[in-house]
Amino acid sequence: TVGAIGYGAYEIYNKRHPLEQKPFDPKKRTVVVLGSGWGAVSFLKSINTDDYNVMVVSPRNYFLFTPLLPSCTVGTIELRSIMEPIRFITQHKSRNVKFYESECTDIDPESKTISITDVSDIKGSVSNTTVPYDYLVMAIGADNQTFGMAGVREYACFLKEIWDAQKIRTRLMDCVESAGFAKQAPEEVDRLLHMVVVGGGPTGVEYAAELHDFLKDDLEVWYPELADKFRITLVEALPNVLPMFSSQLIQYTESTFKQNKIEVLTKTMVKEVADKEIKVMDANKNLVSIPYGLLVWATGNCPRPLARKLMARIKEAQTSPRGVLVDDYMRVAGAPDVYAIGDCTFSKYAPTAQVATQQGLYLASVFENLARIEEGQSKKITPFEYSHQGSLAYIGSDKAIADLPFLNGNVSVGGVATYVFWRSVYISNMFSFRNRFLVVGDWMKSKVFGRDVSR
Ligand code: FAD
Ligand code: NAD
Structure with a gap:
């Protein structure tokens, strides 16, 4: 047994170090x-x-x-x-x-x-x-698309790289702690606890979904005095979110967001970004100001x-x-x-x-x-052909949506079972056993102990 353990350890060590x-x-x-x-x-x-x-x-x-x-x-x-x-x-x-x-x-x-x-x-x-x-x-x-709008790079957070996720997390906790600061004015508490996401593509939707879970499962428990003040708003220029998904899944996502009290403002386009508020053109073509504490910008690529x-x-x-x-x-x-x-x-x-x-x-x-x-062998180079394996997105409260190609048609599913499927697909797509191990460990850790609310 000792020999087998020793050999196993040697194998792992050997894999962790550069090979010849x-x-x-x-x-x-x-x-x-x-x-x-x-x-x-x-x-x-x-x-x-x-x-x-x-x-x-x-x-x-x-x-x-x-x-x-x-x-x-x-x-x-x-x-x-x-x-x-x-x-x-x-x-x-x-x-x-x-x-x-x-x-x-x-x-x-x-x-x-x-x-x-x-x-x-x-x-x-x-x-x-x-x-x-x-x-x-x-x-x-x-790169992140900003349409050259002043203030976006300065005041908003993107969600593409590691440092973006770190920045969002820090800003979010800063907003929460500042909202709880002694003698904070009520309207300032409302502003600080208003989290605005711009862009109803999959990045914006998944972020709003994760933020909702964090607010419900953790922040409302740790900050009971602020629990009824947290608000999430998703702003989307088009008539609906997730335009690449089937209409059935768009409706399912929008109704899940409604249940989760995530306000979805469709046909609403951001026109100006300042340090504490954005100005949007709403569905009735009125310019409206929306104060925010945290602003996440997910309007696609350039x-x-x-x-x-x-x-x-x-x-x-x-x-x-x-x-x-x-x-x-x-x-x-x-x-x-x-x-x-x-x-x-x-x-x-x-x-x-x-x-x-x-x-x-x-x-x-x-x-x-x-x-x-x-080398002289006869080989033919054929053009690239894309094979679509389906689209998946997490929408919060342990629910996901999936549009999957099936036979010659398409299957649209959403719910808790889809969430289990979503998790298994991502775990199997990870590049290494090490990543899989760490992610499964993190999921278990946050289920048992809750998420860490430190800055
Ligand atoms: P990237 O993966 O972005 O890699 C670009 C690389 O180039 C990086 O290493 C970067 O550092 C490097 N680089 C940048 N500039 C230079 C330079 N000047 N010189 C040299 N190197 C440079 N897609 C899905 O299919 N399913 C999903 O569930 C999904 N979820 C997503 C969630 C989020 C939050 C985001 C942001 C994207 C998601 N996507 C998803 C989209 C997916 O991440 C991108 O389509 C994918 O990363 C594109 O791969 P890429 O290799 O072209 O670019
Ligand atoms: P996106 O291009 O898919 O969506 C951006 C959204 O922002 C659009 O719906 C657009 O109408 C809206 N928008 C643009 N300007 C606006 C404005 N001024 N005001 C309000 N709304 C505005 O961008 P994304 O979500 O960042 O995704 C980028 C790419 O990464 C996409 O191809 C997406 O499919 C992919 N992705 C996939 C997944 C997934 O499969 N789960 C997750 C994240 C990203």
């Missing part, structure tokens, strides 16, 4: 991957490093499992549980994969080089350099500065301002040997993890075929 890997081979082509998100990691997991040298450039040295990020804003799940160091992923490759924690600031398709900048706070003597590539894979994701820079450089071929234009083989129009996948592209599919993952997997197979073709 082949070094870079100057005779092989070098593929540079920009990003460490869904598209990049899916590509990295599948690319055959016997065929290529691979280098990764990303300002984040970890992968982030975004579908569970809304749960982190309220502490149902801890942030580190949904992060996976990029080196955990690359250590399993046959050849050493170089990783630079830096931001790519420019792509020059003519000289086939990229410029990169060290993003860490502590820098060495070199913090800017250029790197050559044979093939470049852009998987840089997208291209990152690097994508815009590349698009401007090759503007004859890049005709859409909405993202990098690629063909059916994920090749960037106007930039030979540059490929793009995921949210940074302008494509006919919604910008989801599902799409980015399938594109990453597809591109790795293209590179495999290119290598075989170079």
Whole structure:
């Protein structure tokens, strides 16, 4: 028994440390991957490093499992549980994969080089350099859409990255503690405890749902004197929330929100953002002011500065301002040997993890075929085909909704059973056993002890 335990421990230790890997081979082509998100990691997991040298450039040295990020804003799940160091992923490759924690600031398709900048706070003597590539894979994701509205970046919180979830959590607890401050004026208490979410897409809806659970399960218990003052409002410009879901599930979500006292203002567009209030154009075209304590902004995506820079450089071929234009083989129009996948592209599919993952997997197979073709084998490279596996969203009170393709039709389901399904899908989609273990542990911990209400 002691031997078996010892061997088990050795196995775990061995897996946690870099394996023997082949070094870079100057005779092989070098593929540079920009990003460490869904598209990049899916590509990295599948690319055959016997065929290529691979280098990764990303300002984040970890992968982030975004579908569970809304749960982190309220502490149902801890942030580190949904992060996976990029080196955990690359250590399993046959050849050493170089990783630079830096931001790519420019792509020059003519000289086939990229410029990169060290993003860490502590820098060495070199913090800017250029790197050559044979093939470049852009998987840089997208920026938060603000429509250039003044005040959004200054006063609102986004929900895309780890630091966004941390900021939301801190601001929320600040609002609650300030509302409880001695002799606080009643109208100020109302403002501080009014949480406003802008955007009724899945990010806004899931965040409002998680916030509701936190208020009901934890904050109302720990702050009984404020319990009847908490309010959540969701503002959406279109006539309904979640336009990508079936009408049945839209209705189900809106009625669940009503039961949960989440006010949904549809046909209402935010026009101005100030530090304590937003101005909206309501359904009757009146300009109305809404005071808030916490403002979360989830109005979709727009291209990152690097994508815009590349698009401007090759503007004859890049005709859409909405993202990098690629063909059916994920090749960037106007930039030979540059490929793009995921949210940074302008494509006919919604910008989801599902799409980015399938594109990453597809591109790795293209590179495999290119290598075989170079060896003289006959291989055909076929265009990318997206296979939609369905849409899921959490809507609060242990309920989720799911639109799933079934036979040649679609099945729309919602409720507690769907929530169990939602959890099992996300757990099985996590990239590592470590993440699964941590997330299940967090779920159990918050069920037994409640969520942590410390700042
Ligand atoms: P990302 O995953 O955003 O990765 C981009 C990477 O590029 C990051 O590592 C970033 O640091 C890096 N990068 C940025 N700039 C540079 C640069 N200049 N140089 C180098 N690297 C750079 N989709 C679903 O299908 N299901 C869901 O349930 C779901 N839930 C979501 C919940 C939330 C809260 C959010 C925000 C999104 C959710 N999505 C979901 C959408 C999904 O996260 C995105 O579609 C997906 O992340 C896109 O993958 P990507 O690889 O294109 O970009
Ligand atoms: P989105 O584009 O899906 O939704 C943004 C919403 O904001 C839209 O409904 C839009 O009408 C509204 N809006 C825009 N400007 C507004 C304004 N000024 N005032 C009021 N409302 C305004 O964006 P998202 O929710 O951030 O999602 C981004 C992508 O990530 C989408 O493709 C989405 O499918 C994906 N995602 C998926 C899931 C999931 O599958 N569970 C979760 C989160 C995100």
